[in-house]
Amino acid sequence: MDKLWMYLQLPLVQRALIVSVLIAFCSALLGVTLVLKRYSYIGDGLSHVAFGAMSVAAVVGLTNEMLLVLPVTIICAILLLRTGQNAKLKGDALIAMISVGALAFGYLLMNLFSTSSNLSGDVCTTLFGSTSILTLSVTEVWLCVVLSILVFIGFILLYNKIFCVTFDEQFSRAIGMKVELYHFLIAVMIAVIIVLAMNLVGSLLISALVIFPALSSMRIFKSFRSVTVFAALLSLICTLAGIVIALMYSTPVGSTIVTVDVVGFLICFLIGKTKGGVRA
């Protein structure tokens, strides 16, 4: 306990906590929509794209990686989400293609051009997040705070539209909603969250952050609103617990958080089984 208390006094740890709480919250909000739209894997694909972009940024020597990573990821998110209806390449195949391609490309670039002496360490950090969440600069924290608050506000304002578009796209089009626009906005928000979350759990584990809270929540709750709210809260709790455990036992932050998410899912699954779900 003393050890934990001591850690909590450190500004680095405080920053990490603020950032992770915000990211966990936002990713779970959007996760519900993604799972329901059958896009669970998009988080994975996008994070690999972000990884590729990050490698390019590192090789080119950009001081602020975000300038490249964020736009590239947003563009890919838009491309992936809009191919739903009439594309020759179906969504899942496209995601798989982009995700593996970007991953390979990123690693190749890092291998060829990296100046770092500890290449595999760098790659491992990007893929699994390791402890980079604890080395955030003040600027990064602010960027993260501002972006996640923007995503949160965006989600609240679009909540009813997102519900309508996700529940029944055909109907939404028929009553004259601008479905494309909302898909576009959802894609942008997802891309932003993915890029932010890479710091927290790394690019391989991001899907977990997006889908586990949503899936857990759907075991227990039965309305869109309650599912969304509970997913966000559960994600927040799991992430905090994960970080605390990681600090106390010096385990890698990303994988610890995901493990806690898995445990959370199992608990929700059991509750859902025994109670047959709560009416809400």
Place this chain on the structure above:
Amino acid sequence: MAFLTIEKLVLGYESKAILPPLSFQVQRGDYLCIVGENGSGKTTLIRTVLHLQPPISGQIIMGDGLKADEIGYLPQQTLVQRDFPASVTEVVLSGCQGRAGFRPFYLKDEKEKAYHAMERMHITDLGKRCYRELSGGQQQRVLLARALCASGKLLLMDEPVSGLDPKVTCEMYDLIEELHGQGLTVIMISHDIAAALRYASHILHIGTTVHFGTKNEYMNSDIGSNFLKEVGYDG
């Protein structure tokens, strides 16, 4: 001026027409059933009227005070909805989105409208229930209530009774007839020719040949009587 005027409308995908040009009119208060074999293009017609897909040529004209976004649409159920966590109230309310524009929240009178629509569908007691746990008939009522929120003038229904058992099918038809009696204009795709002839005022038959007319005209036409014989209707 008719509610809906279809003029020389050619339907199809990628400039390949699937039907001869269609022309027909729907007046306020009509009950039009669209019949025809599977794959004849009934759903394509509805999708084109709703501007969900572009026509190859021809015109869709709304008149008599009907605006393009004032059509209540009851689609065939999609896969996503089957495991979607949503309460009945949430689903019905979402029908009001059409007029909401960029306004993020629902107004009080929209909530009242949704409640009223649920009353008309006799589902107010289901309000807090989860949509996916309802029976097929109840789900259709919920979607119909949502369509009523979108429009109080014209309902477009794609196979509203498919997959329902006979008793529920009957109730569903009665409910639609009730709405029609309250002044709604109804356009319905139907496999059920007996019901179509029982309730509809007009019939549009599409297939290799196309026929549009009142119910009696249809029953006396060659195409109508042949089709009725084919499906074994002896009403």
